[in-house]
Amino acid sequence: MKTVSKIKSALLYAQALYDGAERTKEAQLAYTDAQHLQALSAEDLALLEHLNTPLGQMSDKLSIIDALAQKMSLCNSVRNTLKILTQNRKLNLLSLIMAQFIVLYQQKHDIAEVEVRTVMALSESQDRLLKEKLSALLHKKILVNYVIDAHIIGGLVIRYGTNFIDNSIQHKLNALNQLMKGIK
Numbered sequence: 001m002k003t004v005s006k007i008k009s010a011l012l013y014a015q016a017l018y019d020g021a022e023r024t025k026e027a028q029l030a031y032t033d034a035q036h037l038q039a040l041s042a043e044d045l046a047l048l049e050h051l052n053t054p055l056g057q058m059s060d061k062l063s064i065i066d067a068l069a070q071k072m073s074l075c076n077s078v079r080n081t082l083k084i085l086t087q088n089r090k091l092n093l094l095s096l097i098m099a100q101f102i103v104l105y106q107q108k109h110d111i112a113e114v115e116v117r118t119v120m121a122l123s124e125s126q127d128r129l130l131k132e133k134l135s136a137l138l139h140k141k142i143l144v145n146y147v148i149d150a151h152i153i154g155g156l157v158i159r160y161g162t163n164f165i166d167n168s169i170q171h172k173l174n175a176l177n178q179l180m181k182g183i184k
Contacts, residue, residue, distance in 0.1 A: 007100075010093050013081065014100035018108070021077040029075035031105045034098040036072065045095055052089045061086050112140040117149040117157040117168070134158070 021030035048068075051061045065086050069079035085091045106113060114134055116122075122130065127144070134142045138160065149157070152168035159165075 006093060006096060009090065010096040010100045013085070013090070013093065013097045014104055017077060017081045017097070017101050018104050020080070021075070024077055026075045026077045027105065027109075030077045031102065033072070033074045033078040034101045034105070037074075037078070038095065038098045038102065040095075048091050048094060051086050052091050054089070058087065106143075110140045111143055112138045112160055113143045113145065114138075114158060114160040115145050115147060117147045117152055117159075119150055119152055119154050120148065121146065130156075134160070 017030060018027070021027040051064060062083055065079070065082045069082060074082070085094060085097070112134070116130065131142045131144060152170045153173070155168040157166050157168050
């Protein structure tokens with residue numbers, strides 16, 4: 001299947017999941033479940049993809065999906081989506097579908113996912129202040145993913161969407177180095 005076709009299919013399934021979850025008032029639960037499924041390792045997803053094969057009884061495959069959904073405490077909307085993907089032999093698109101669903105949910109609920117690189121974990125007050133400032137800047141609810149990165153030496157590197165704010169000491173040293181090279 002071509003990449004464009006995979007993306008279109010994933011978007012359709014993600015939209016269907018979103019619509020179904022909204023209708024059944026499970027959108028927040030489906031969002032959390034999608035994040036958990038997205039976090040599954042490639043190894044775990046490969047196990048699910050084995051259900052894509054034409055071998056075996058569909059009833060057995062659906063029983064496996066039910067058991068998995070129960071073990072992971074997945075909401076009914078996500079459980080039903082997994083069943084439909086199994087029946088349509090589209091479980092190989094699961095990761096892409098969940099990624100598209102997460103983006104869709106965040107767009108509909110004004111959530112901005114922001115990556116913040118720091119040299120060490122922020123204190124509670126620093127975290128709260130950063131989220132307040134970012135929320136005011138973006139006019140959205142903020143979901144921060146922190147990454148500890150010793151290479152930046154100090155300061156912050158903030159990435160949201162296609163925007164990038166580099167207020168790290170490493171960046172300032174590089175800029176100073178470039179300035180000094182220009183003087184020589």
